[in-house]
Amino acid sequence: MNEQGLSEKEIFSYLEDVKSEDTDYYRVLSSMCTQPHRIAVEAHRLFIEANLGDLGLFAGAYRLEKEVIQMLGELLHFQYVEIPSGESCKSSVCGYLTTGGTESNIQAIRSMKNLVTEGGKRAGDVLNIVVPESAHFSFDKVANMMGIEVKRALLDSEFRVDIESVESLIDANTIGLVGIAGNTEFGQVDPIEELSKLALENELFLHVDAAFGGFVIPFLEKPYFFDFKVPGVTSIAIDPHKMGLSTIPSGALLFKSPFFMDSLKVNTPYLTTKSQFTLTGTRSGASAAATYAVMKYLGREGYRRNVQYCMQLTAKLVKEARELGFEPLIEPVMNVVALRVPNPDLVREQLLTKFSWNVSITRSPRSLRLVLMPHNTAHDIEEFLQDLRKITAE
Numbered sequence: 001m002n003e004q005g006l007s008e009k010e011i012f013s014y015l016e017d018v019k020s021e022d023t024d025y026y027r028v029l030s031s032m033c034t035q036p037h038r039i040a041v042e043a044h045r046l047f048i049e050a051n052l053g054d055l056g057l058f059a060g061a062y063r064l065e066k067e068v069i070q071m072l073g074e075l076l077h078f079q080y081v082e083i084p085s086g087e088s089c090k091s092s093v094c095g096y097l098t099t100g101g102t103e104s105n106i107q108a109i110r111s112m113k114n115l116v117t118e119g120g121k122r123a124g125d126v127l128n129i130v131v132p133e134s135a136h137f138s139f140d141k142v143a144n145m146m147g148i149e150v151k152r153a154l155l156d157s158e159f160r161v162d163i164e165s166v167e168s169l170i171d172a173n174t175i176g177l178v179g180i181a182g183n184t185e186f187g188q189v190d191p192i193e194e195l196s197k198l199a200l201e202n203e204l205f206l207h208v209d210a211a212f213g214g215f216v217i218p219f220l221e222k223p224y225f226f227d228f229k230v231p232g233v234t235s236i237a238i239d240p241h242k243m244g245l246s247t248i249p250s251g252a253l254l255f256k257s258p259f260f261m262d263s264l265k266v267n268t269p270y271l272t273t274k275s276q277f278t279l280t281g282t283r284s285g286a287s288a289a290a291t292y293a294v295m296k297y298l299g300r301e302g303y304r305r306n307v308q309y310c311m312q313l314t315a316k317l318v319k320e321a322r323e324l325g326f327e328p329l330i331e332p333v334m335n336v337v338a339l340r341v342p343n344p345d346l347v348r349e350q351l352l353t354k355f356s357w358n359v360s361i362t363r364s365p366r367s368l369r370l371v372l373m374p375h376n377t378a379h380d381i382e383e384f385l386q387d388l389r390k391i392t393a394e
């Protein structure tokens with residue numbers, strides 16, 4: 001650090017230079033995040049100093065967090081049950097705003113583990129969870145942090161988890177299952193109802209990772225049962241900072257009842273509140289305000305329009321790619337397309353170096369992965385396909 005402070009002008013001219021190295025999402029087809037909505041940005045600024053790690057000092061931001069959890073609970077069909085003695089929540093749904101899908105997934109599994117090992121039970125057992133092969137790498141962090149074995153079940157030909165494979169992996173040390181509603185690479189939705197049956201039969205928890213799909217699936221024309229309507233689902237991860245158009249960091253973890261969240265409690269003797277069930281201590285109240293504002297501003301209608309727009313781009317991309325001879329691996333379920341092209345790694349590199357397109361690659365099989373977000377336009381898609389054709393014709 002320099003001894004004497006620099007001038008505001010010097011600092012901001014440097015920051016602006018550096019910012020030019022960042023993307024403004026132009027020609028980005030690889031991201032599940034996007035420009036936050038203007039309303040979210042304004043609300044974020046208004047609550048910039050709010051710390052949800054000390055709820056007593058920031059009662060207003062905390063109220064917004066609770067309202068967001070309530071709205072998300074309604075979106076995800078929680079069953080309302082009044083809990084008179086519940087400490088952390090008044091109604092049956094409860095949860096909190098996390099930094100994103102990674103934290104939500106870690107905490108969901110931590111809650112399973114705490115409930116199963118309460119009072120020193122199962123000491124010495126290596127507990128496990130069964131996740132789809134397509135699970136996000138945040139579950140590798142779970143394994144590493146919590147000493148839980150993460151078993152990966154096979155996928156079917158449509159990249160949904162294969163139920164027989166899940167069943168074959170369940171053993172006496174299995175504590176929970178994970179289903180993904182909108183997997184990262186293909187945008188596919190696992191058969192959550194079948195996972196729910198397995199979970200109920202085997203008395204297991206069922207966490208649904210809807211980090212991406214949570215703000216997409218409820219607004220699709222074709223309904224999928226993936227949320228608290230499905231009886232065995234015990235927790236859901238949903239990220240406002242992805243298709244929810246809020247600011248980063250905005251994730252959310254919802255539990256079916258306070259029973260699950262209470263298992264995460266740690267005493268906080270010197271704070272304005274007695275305990276904390278979050279993973280991080282200091283937490284952004286600005287994110288809560290941003291998410292509250294954009295959800296209120298857009299309403300279901302606004303999110304439906306957003307999803308319709310992205311799905312129209314997706315349909316256009318698939319139709320025009322087919323005309324050029326490129327088939328998608330599956331008929332897209334949401335705004336994620338995995339496109340079969342010859343030599344995808346080379347094509348990806350050339351798209352970037354020659355035409356500044358950012359795309360990503362699926363692991364198995366390797367294909368071009370394209371996420372169609374609100375920052376993309378129909379014109380982008382036409383240009384992208386022209387560039388893809390030039391590269392593959394060489």
Ligand code: 0PR
Nearest residue numbers: 031032033100101102103136183184209211212
């Ligand atoms: N679960 C699912 C299904 C996800 O797709 C992701 C992230 C997570 C959990 C983890 O969420 P956080 O990253 O918020 O903790 N999926 C994207 C991915 O890994 C994240 C992303 C977003 C990556 C924008 C790049 C990017 O530019 O691809």
